[in-house]
Amino acid sequence: MSVRHAILALLSDGPKYGLQLRQEFESGTGEVWPLNIGQVYTTLQRLERDGLVESDEPEQESPQKGFHITEAGEKELSTWLTTPPDLTSPPRDELVIKVLSALRVPGVDVHHVIQIHRRYLVELMQQWTRLKEDEADFDLTFALVADAELFRLDSVVRWLDTADGRLKRAALEPPVPPAMPRLARRLVRR
């Protein structure tokens, strides 16, 4: 999971404070990935060092420091969104974050981002299938490994297909916002 790029994505629609970034990161990822505020500030410092974000001068009465994305940061974000992750040893979460981040970046077609990753995965599957076609009759161990890779890659393609369909339906029928935040509802149920 790239906190660095997720923060760039959050800053792509306007300047934000550290605390705000943490809240938006957590709500934007379905509250699945908690983020330490210390991690947010460490990441922001590194992003600033690398010229990808800049800090605004805090106003007199405000103790908080705002950050905005630079042109180099936007370029980095754009490259990251469309660069397939290394799924040969995959952090599968990285792809999920890319798709979730693509939703937030103005001017990015999330379906296009999904298709880039889908094609990459299917191309990888073609390679494994071709190897299996050649080798599987002679090498059982290889066939088992190839199957494992094919099923793993297939599961990611299926997630992309489902995400694609879900986003398409959501665009046609915007959901009614829940009366209370998801976490609060979970707590009430308990």
Added chain:
Amino acid sequence: MSFLELRKVSKSYGDGAAEVHAIQGVDLFVDRGALVAVMGPSGSGKSTLLTIAGSLEEPTSGEVLIDGAEFSKMSRNDKARLRRRTIGYVFQDFNLLAGLTAVENVSLPLELDGVSAKKAQMAGMTALDQLGLTDRATHYPDELSGGERQRVAIARAVVGERHLLLADEPSGALDSTNGEAVMRMILAACHRGVASVIVTHDAQLASWADRVVFLRDGRVVDQTMPPPSPESFLEESPQPSPHR
């Protein structure tokens, strides 16, 4: 020249406000011996594309050519002959005739085309033999397993001198081992020079193809690049991750 060519093919159903565009401006070229997979979700137009490629349905606009001959310029009889002699279809639900044995199902297209019963039976037995079904030839479809029924359907699709194989979700509800066996048979037909198109939503099935074309909302949105050689893939790549 590709064996199957679809040029700017569109198909709409209904009129006015109720008009539905099943496929729009689709280009598809399939060479002899090539296996092309058309991959897309339900409702993306895959099956429509396949029925148009097989001349089972007319496009609203665009051209379909088989071996350089345009469908739209063929008479009804020519098209019927083409469907009997050149094109083999494999459907998800097998579509075998329940009252005929496996070999009778396979040889039926040849008999309908005027081949003598004896010769058709021999060709049917050869096709079944190639698919490892010799000992099931006299069984009726309800005496066969799902995998065997689909193999019979493939034998029927490739019997005789067919040059184009069109398959709609060919592994259907089969488990992955039987699904793989089905794809190996389709690939074997390609190695004999048959041009093949499968339509599927299943990436594992599509990954057997030389080229995967992605269909969304009736349009081709993308396709896979030609793969590097297996050797270079193994050298450059990736050891699969051990656990997750």
